[in-house]
Amino acid sequence: MNILTHFSEEHRQIAQGLTVLNVICNQMLKKNSPSQADMENLFYFFRTFVEENHHGSEEDILFNKAGDLDMVREGGPMCTAFMGHRMEFDLVGRASHRLQGYQYSTTEKSKKDILQKLYTKNHPLIMPLEEHLISTDLLNALEKEKDPEKFYMLAQDYISITESHSRKEDECLFVLLSQLFTLAQLEQMYQEYLERKNRPDGRVEKALQILNELSLKYKRS
Ligand SMILES: [Fe+2]
Ligand SMILES: [Fe+2]
Numbered sequence: 001m002n003i004l005t006h007f008s009e010e011h012r013q014i015a016q017g018l019t020v021l022n023v024i025c026n027q028m029l030k031k032n033s034p035s036q037a038d039m040e041n042l043f044y045f046f047r048t049f050v051e052e053n054h055h056g057s058e059e060d061i062l063f064n065k066a067g068d069l070d071m072v073r074e075g076g077p078m079c080t081a082f083m084g085h086r087m088e089f090d091l092v093g094r095a096s097h098r099l100q101g102y103q104y105s106t107t108e109k110s111k112k113d114i115l116q117k118l119y120t121k122n123h124p125l126i127m128p129l130e131e132h133l134i135s136t137d138l139l140n141a142l143e144k145e146k147d148p149e150k151f152y153m154l155a156q157d158y159i160s161i162t163e164s165h166s167r168k169e170d171e172c173l174f175v176l177l178s179q180l181f182t183l184a185q186l187e188q189m190y191q192e193y194l195e196r197k198n199r200p201d202g203r204v205e206k207a208l209q210i211l212n213e214l215s216l217k218y219k220r221s
Pocket of ligand 1: 055058128132165169
């Protein structure tokens with residue numbers, strides 16, 4: 001297994017979580033609210049599996065190393081898919097606008113060394129990293145939002161950004177990185193990922209267990 005194929009597999013699990021969120025949103029609009037326990041479990045999945053495990057590992061392991069590659073530094077990931085999508089839909093801009101008025105904080109994440117390092121160099125990898133940050137902001141706002149219609153709008157932003165982010169990584173960034181890193185380097189990064197993931201607390205396994213349970217309960221009709 002190499003890190004890129006593994007991350008692409010995780011994108012499919014993330015998409016499963018987004019389907020659950022979408023089903024819950026539609027039910028809420030019909031005044032059919034999910035139980036408090038299901039909502040807590042869904043947020044546990046997004047926080048633990050998507051934010052901590054997936055985005056965290058991309059940043060700490062893959063982006064950290066990719067940030068030093070000349071081809072990436074010179075603008076590699078700014079492929080047409082990234083730029084075209086950004087200019088056409090401006091999902092991040094729309095979500096930032098919606099988030100005005102919410103109390104949220106990305107400060108802990110923004111303090112990460114990798115972000116500081118890339119920001120100071122005006123590095124192209126800032127683009128996917130900014131999408132990680134806005135996802136965190138949206139989750140923070142979603143967790144506080146009690147109004148079903150506002151919750152729905154925030155959730156649609158979260159779903160759109162996360163779906164397009166995964167697609168751009170699969171179709172552009174990971175394709176480029178698969179050419180720039182050797183297979184041995186990609187396999188080594190997967191080993192680093194396993195060491196990071198296999199912490200004794202079993203949080204990632206619990207998040208995936210939750211995903212399976214919620215997916216059975218909230219199916220797309
Ligand atoms: Fe990502
Ligand atoms: Fe990803």
